[in-house]
Amino acid sequence: MKNVILFCFLLVCNSHFHAQETANKVVKVKKEKVIVEKKKIDKDAKEKAATAADKKKKLAEEAKANKQAAAKKKTDVAADAKKDVKAKKETVTNVTTKKTVTAKEKVTVTKDKVTGTHNGHKVYTGPKGGKYYINKNGNKTYLDQK
Numbered sequence: 001m002k003n004v005i006l007f008c009f010l011l012v013c014n015s016h017f018h019a020q021e022t023a024n025k026v027v028k029v030k031k032e033k034v035i036v037e038k039k040k041i042d043k044d045a046k047e048k049a050a051t052a053a054d055k056k057k058k059l060a061e062e063a064k065a066n067k068q069a070a071a072k073k074k075t076d077v078a079a080d081a082k083k084d085v086k087a088k089k090e091t092v093t094n095v096t097t098k099k100t101v102t103a104k105e106k107v108t109v110t111k112d113k114v115t116g117t118h119n120g121h122k123v124y125t126g127p128k129g130g131k132y133y134i135n136k137n138g139n140k141t142y143l144d145q146k
Contacts, residue, residue, distance in 0.1 A: 118143060
């Protein structure tokens, strides 16, 4: 009889241990699911934060690029204005130079003979016998025949 009681006691204890393990397994599975869900939520939150940071960074880069483009355009406009002023000055200088060259050409174009001086200027004699000199403006000034 002692053996039967002992056997029953062992059977009860044995079934009791198995029941607790099943409950623990269910609790562990639920905890694991909760942990996995928390990890997913954390991962999603990090991705959203990273996406927001990337958007802010892109907007900042675009703003910086726009500022640089505006500054470059402003510099280019100033450089173009300086070039225009320089070109105008060169044009004025070229016109003045052309007038001077033209006056010099008149002197060299004259194939008349030098026959003397008058008030520090060379006196030329033309093909018909007229006498003249070149004044400071590059024009011919004729002398009287007297």
